[in-house]
Amino acid sequence: MTTKTPNAARRSEASRRAILTAAFELAGEIGYAKLTIEAIAARAGVGKQTIYRWWPSKGAVLFDAFLMLSEGQLPAGVGDGGEAEGEAAVGDTAAALPDTGDLEADLKAVLRATVAELADPRYDLPLRGLTSEIMHDADLAALYAERLHEPVQEMKRTRLRAARAAGQLDPDVDLDVAVELMWGPVLSRWLMRTAPLTEEFADSVVEAALRGLAPKA
Amino acid sequence: MTTKTPNAARRSEASRRAILTAAFELAGEIGYAKLTIEAIAARAGVGKQTIYRWWPSKGAVLFDAFLMLSEGQLPAGVGDGGEAEGEAAVGDTAAALPDTGDLEADLKAVLRATVAELADPRYDLPLRGLTSEIMHDADLAALYAERLHEPVQEMKRTRLRAARAAGQLDPDVDLDVAVELMWGPVLSRWLMRTAPLTEEFADSVVEAALRGLAPKA
Amino acid sequence: MTTKTPNAARRSEASRRAILTAAFELAGEIGYAKLTIEAIAARAGVGKQTIYRWWPSKGAVLFDAFLMLSEGQLPAGVGDGGEAEGEAAVGDTAAALPDTGDLEADLKAVLRATVAELADPRYDLPLRGLTSEIMHDADLAALYAERLHEPVQEMKRTRLRAARAAGQLDPDVDLDVAVELMWGPVLSRWLMRTAPLTEEFADSVVEAALRGLAPKA
Amino acid sequence: MTTKTPNAARRSEASRRAILTAAFELAGEIGYAKLTIEAIAARAGVGKQTIYRWWPSKGAVLFDAFLMLSEGQLPAGVGDGGEAEGEAAVGDTAAALPDTGDLEADLKAVLRATVAELADPRYDLPLRGLTSEIMHDADLAALYAERLHEPVQEMKRTRLRAARAAGQLDPDVDLDVAVELMWGPVLSRWLMRTAPLTEEFADSVVEAALRGLAPKA
DNA sequence: CGGTAAACGAGACGGTACGTCCGGTCTTAGT
DNA sequence: ACTAAGACCGGACGTACCGTCTCGTTTACCG
Secondary structure, eight states: OOOOOSOGGGOOHHHHHHHHHHHHHHHHHHOTTTOOHHHHHHHHTOOHHHHHHHOSSHHHHHHHHHHHHHTTOSOTTTTSSOOOTTOOOTTOOOSSOOOOSOHHHHHHHHHHHHHHHHHOHHHHHHHHHHHHHHHHOHHHHHHHIIIIIHHHHHHHHHHHHHHHHTTSSOTTOOHHHHHHHHHHHHHHHHHHOSSOOOHHHHHHHHHHHHHHHSOOO | OOOOOSOGGGOOHHHHHHHHHHHHHHHHHHOTTTOOHHHHHHHHTOOHHHHHHHOSSHHHHHHHHHHHHHTTOSOTTTTSSOOOTTOOOTTOOOSSOOOOSOHHHHHHHHHHHHHHHHHOHHHHHHHHHHHHHHHHOHHHHHHHIIIIIHHHHHHHHHHHHHHHHTTSSOTTOOHHHHHHHHHHHHHHHHHHOSSOOOHHHHHHHHHHHHHHHSOOO | OOOOOSOGGGOOHHHHHHHHHHHHHHHHHHOTTTOOHHHHHHHHTOOHHHHHHHOSSHHHHHHHHHHHHHTTOSOTTTTSSOOOTTOOOTTOOOSSOOOOSOHHHHHHHHHHHHHHHHHOHHHHHHHHHHHHHHHHOHHHHHHHIIIIIHHHHHHHHHHHHHHHHTTSSOTTOOHHHHHHHHHHHHHHHHHHOSSOOOHHHHHHHHHHHHHHHSOOO | OOOOOSOGGGOOHHHHHHHHHHHHHHHHHHOTTTOOHHHHHHHHTOOHHHHHHHOSSHHHHHHHHHHHHHTTOSOTTTTSSOOOTTOOOTTOOOSSOOOOSOHHHHHHHHHHHHHHHHHOHHHHHHHHHHHHHHHHOHHHHHHHIIIIIHHHHHHHHHHHHHHHHTTSSOTTOOHHHHHHHHHHHHHHHHHHOSSOOOHHHHHHHHHHHHHHHSOOO
């Protein structure tokens, strides 16, 4: 967790969940910038001190909210009414990325899912908030890299490693560079809104990237 | 400009420059999140109302500060003491990217310059602040796209268009996708700090991207 | 005034009066101990900072409220509905105490009025609050002695001085001691509630005191 | 005692004494207004609940502290370092006031002792605190009147009763009025600080009061 | 003399108010 | 007319205590 150090044994799990749920919901409703600790405490039915006791900053709360989400502990449909089936939620802890043998198709599916998630109004604002906080707080960034980024990154690496072993990628490919070659452009379009973030864009990126990473022979 | 609409004729140019300079300096010193209108006004020796009269938000002030910088109006060395010669500053209004005929070398040089700028402590914090604000404010994002992004983007497109015409890139390449294929990964590493942002990384990205964008047959 | 030192020229008189009126009313309604700056600000329709800007403490606000009252600036009937005629209000700035020539009758009338005022529910709680604050804050006590106590004290001294000159009191009488000999017992009964505070008690005190202060011959 | 009703048999005497001692000390050090239950509990090495279990209010704790003091149960020198011998402490449970036959001398001695006690820094702040609480809390005032005031008051009455029987006072004198005629002025000067509280003042008060209470013929 | 119920120390909890800071508006002087 | 200055209302900040409520841990009575 991202928490401080009082006597954690006596900690109220109910309050913790209420706070994280409230934080995530509010981040989606009013945006991270306008999110206040007072509002979180009020929505969660909790004293402010209970937040300050366990988290050092607003960003840390939101981070833990994502962490909880990624561990599937959030009540279904948090953030709004219903949840369509088949969605790839932030926290999908599916053990692995799809591997049908068709690398390009698999990656397009995953990157399209990422695009869909970034466009989902339930996640858009909270994710921008978290990203913003990570941008400005190196400690939080390290935590993010370790807890939220790395597990997903490893799944992506695994899929690419398999492809590399199968001769579909150049044997010298740096897997992290490979991943960033595809996710970086998507992330930057989402953040900067310099151009519309479409599935076609995702497809184009995958195609170009795979061509660039293919064996040289 | 990003400004509101009172009688601009009577506007004090000295105050405007003082405000933008103060905003940029403070953004670099204490970070955008802790930057306050009051502090800008105090540092600039200006009443708060003079800021509120001409700019709608803190982000707009910072945006204009970058705009001024990009137009070479900021006093040399703003942000700190010395400035090494030969640096590629944010506002380099060089008419065009280098074109030596060697596309890969040219792009590596430019992307390395981008990496260097993002790592420069004078620009790191203010740029994160501006990016953060763009992330959260669609209006500002549009303004950014038009005023700050587009001119530079067009320079990049121009260089790639020349390469495409010379048969160094696939004729079907979408130039914006091509640019984002290289700058997206760099931007995302810088923002998320998921891995060190090095010149080697920039080189790898250029190499892979160019291979991916090369003519197909 | 009891105020601090910002640019007093720009001060809002409307806010000042609203704050003092609200403070006095609330002191009467809920008692000084439960009186909060937030409640005063809310009732007065004022930002908290406007209170903190001009007064150093809750006690100072209440003090100024009494000061305003004593200068007849409070709207009639503050504290409750109507105000019966003929009452001796805190701030009665009548130039002098009655002087009918009958010292005992005059003093009994005045001391009975004091008893009535202390028993008046409009003044009881606020006066206890002010007294409590004076008890604990020497600075405020000095201010009280100078601004609120002294003018009234001088009126009492004046009446006794006249009586002394007329040979009704011993020529060696210390007028302050004389005053305290009568008002001290009344004040202490009111504060400590060790026995009921009645007009008969006031009369007894006046009689004994005057006998004690009479010429020795 | 001033306490609530759990099974008093199991009550920890050590905790009770530690709490009362801590409360008295802290009242002297930081003043009653800034005294907090948490600080008392911390100083006494006691859980907050142990205070809330046995006392209904902060004032009740302080009251009991004085009660303990008046019963001579406080460790010698509580409140500061040394204690000079021969002092007239709050709790002097001497069976009676001095009776040398010289009423005026006896009363001056006692009233001077009162003045000294009120001026003693060990008692000044705690006494002001207790007084303040009595002022605002009628229940506590009644308890005070019965437990702390009445025993001392009766001693004073006794001395005056003897004097009255000896023909030194008017046979119609109300003894409570007589006492208040002397102690009231002293109390009010102490509380309001309208003038210095000196032994000369005490003497003057006694002289005037006795003259006023003397037989009429 | 071992079991148990109460009081205990500790401290987390939902709250209220503190005194400060800043956002954005409005007023006053000054140039 | 526009500025610098700064008071104003509002409202969030992070802290201190409130009084309540568990937690284990003594402690002292009782069976």
